[in-house]
Amino acid sequence: MVDSFRIGIAGLGTVGAGVIKILQTHQTMISGRAGCSVEIVAVSARDKSKDRGVDLSRYEWLDKAASLAGRDDLDAVVELIGGEEGDALELARNALDNGISFVTANKALLAHHGYDLAVLAEENNVSLMYEAAVAGGIPIIKSLREGFAANEIEAVYGILNGTCNYILTEMRETGRPFSDVLKEAQDKGYAEADPEFDIEGIDSAHKLCLLSSLAFGVKPDFQTLKAQGISHITAADISYAQELGYRIKLLGISRQIDGTIIQMVEPCLVSESSTMGAVEGVFNAVFVEGDFVGTELQIGRGAGEGPTASAIVADIIDLARGYKVPAFGIPALMLADANKGDPGEMESRFYIHLTVIDKPGVLAEITAIMRDHDVSMEDVLQRGRDPENSASVVITSHSTKQAEIHKAVAKIESLDFVVKNPTLLRIENF
Numbered sequence: 108m109v110d111s112f113r114i115g116i117a118g119l120g121t122v123g124a125g126v127i128k129i130l131q132t133h134q135t136m137i138s139g140r141a142g143c144s145v146e147i148v149a150v151s152a153r154d155k156s157k158d159r160g161v162d163l164s165r166y167e168w169l170d171k172a173a174s175l176a177g178r179d180d181l182d183a184v185v186e187l188i189g190g191e192e193g194d195a196l197e198l199a200r201n202a203l204d205n206g207i208s209f210v211t212a213n214k215a216l217l218a219h220h221g222y223d224l225a226v227l228a229e230e231n232n233v234s235l236m237y238e239a240a241v242a243g244g245i246p247i248i249k250s251l252r253e254g255f256a257a258n259e260i261e262a263v264y265g266i267l268n269g270t271c272n273y274i275l276t277e278m279r280e281t282g283r284p285f286s287d288v289l290k291e292a293q294d295k296g297y298a299e300a301d302p303e304f305d306i307e308g309i310d311s312a313h314k315l316c317l318l319s320s321l322a323f324g325v326k327p328d329f330q331t332l333k334a335q336g337i338s339h340i341t342a343a344d345i346s347y348a349q350e351l352g353y354r355i356k357l358l359g360i361s362r363q364i365d366g367t368i369i370q371m372v373e374p375c376l377v378s379e380s381s382t383m384g385a386v387e388g389v390f391n392a393v394f395v396e397g398d399f400v401g402t403e404l405q406i407g408r409g410a411g412e413g414p415t416a417s418a419i420v421a422d423i424i425d426l427a428r429g430y431k432v433p434a435f436g437i438p439a440l441m442l443a444d445a446n447k448g449d450p451g452e453m454e455s456r457f458y459i460h461l462t463v464i465d466k467p468g469v470l471a472e473i474t475a476i477m478r479d480h481d482v483s484m485e486d487v488l489q490r491g492r493d494p495e496n497s498a499s500v501v502i503t504s505h506s507t508k509q510a511e512i513h514k515a516v517a518k519i520e521s522l523d524f525v526v527k528n529p530t531l532l533r534i535e536n537f
């Protein structure tokens with residue numbers, strides 16, 4: 108047992124300042140839990156003069172974050188800069204190479220370089236920790252790596268992005284369009300100035316890669332994961348979904364089916380009376396299905412200073428206790444390349460929203476195409492007639508292969524009475 112566990116922190120923004128706040132506020136309690144004092148030795152950010160709401164006077168200031176990696180007085184470097192390449196990656200590689208454990212909240216970095224960094228950590232007999240990278244305050248990394256270690260995991264899925272969940276919740280509650288609510292989310296600080304990663308599903312995909320790796324013992328692989336975001340979801344879709352008893356949620360889903368892994372990030376309909384449907388606002392929810400444990404659920408705040416910094420400090424305490432565990436649950440060199448399943452073969456129910464010229468025979472033609480592709484319809488709504496004489500036709504299907512419904516919708520889209528791009532969403536039964 109060491110007397111003190113010494114860390115350097117790179118990045119003093121929302122999360123970095125939060126980490127310092129927790130370590131200062133709970134110094135005695137944390138020492139007790141860690142079995143030694145946790146000492147911040149040095150910090151780094153871009154602008155030394157910025158007031159970060161925490162007292163930094165006791166710590167050495169470094170203008171270059173990269174220099175943390177070369178020190179011999181640190182047990183861990185905490186990277187809270189962000190970005191999948193650049194200084195964050197350089198710091199990770201150099202710290203691990205120099206035998207310093209690395210703690211991060213940076214899911215983009217790990218989704219792209221997680222495997223190489225995990226190998227590097229093991230080669231140097233140090234740890235790569237990233238509890239804060241997925242679902243903020245929810246300890247899902249530890250749960251999957253340790254709590255569920257006795258199980259073969261069948262699926263892991265959930266709401267992994269609080270910004271999108273906030274936007275979808277606000278759109279449903281207020282009937283306002285996506286662009287209005289996004290602007291409000293940015294004004295309130297829930298969405299980044301550049302919201303692309305959140306609203307296009309990329310942030311959820313980064314997180315899902317890490318969950319898949321832990322759940323199924325495969326290398327994190329962002330490149331082959333196709334993500335769909337929520338920017339095409341309209342207030343009308345949300346309202347029709349509600350009329351049919353559903354809510355729209357951006358879900359990350361990873362399932363093991365017949366030895367293959369199917370990963371997807373897309374907006375889906377879930378029953379409004381389901382637990383998933385009830386997770387609203389900035390909250391995240393992660394479900395894990397294990398063969399012996401059954402289905403488990405954790406709900407909590409997925410981002411923000413407090414929850415994210417809390418997860419970082421939990422990792423620091425684990426390291427200070429001398430705790431050591433492979434980053435993705437098994438030795439990195441045992442991580443397999445994922446045997447990817449074909450999502451087209453997956454069967455689900457679907458929601459289709461078509462905007463069509465309101466004239467006789469339209470529904471008959473749509474129905475014929477559906478029949479030709481073996482898609483049977485469960486519910487049909489016809490709504491509204493706007494000044495351009497168009498109407499909405501909303502269909503829910505019985506369970507059908509994704510590939511078939513895609514073909515059917517592509518054919519319907521090419522018909523001259525269809526005036527807007529159709530919306531096609533999976534209906535998930537949780």
Ligand SMILES: NC(=O)c1ccc[n+]([C@@H]2O[C@H](COP(=O)([O-])OP(=O)(O)OC[C@H]3O[C@@H](n4cnc5c(N)ncnc54)[C@H](OP(=O)(O)O)[C@@H]3O)[C@@H](O)[C@H]2O)c1
Nearest residue numbers: 118119120121122152153154172187188189212213410411
């Ligand atoms: N915010 C959240 O709720 C949340 C949740 C989960 C995960 N994360 C992850 O946590 C990480 C940090 O996020 P954040 O929200 O705290 O970001 P942030 O508020 O933008 O802070 C980034 C910090 O990094 C510093 N920085 C930028 N480039 C640097 C460089 N080259 N060298 C040294 N410092 C540099 C900035 O310095 P200045 O302050 O001087 O400009 C700033 O202090 C990201 O990986 C993010 O994805 C964040």
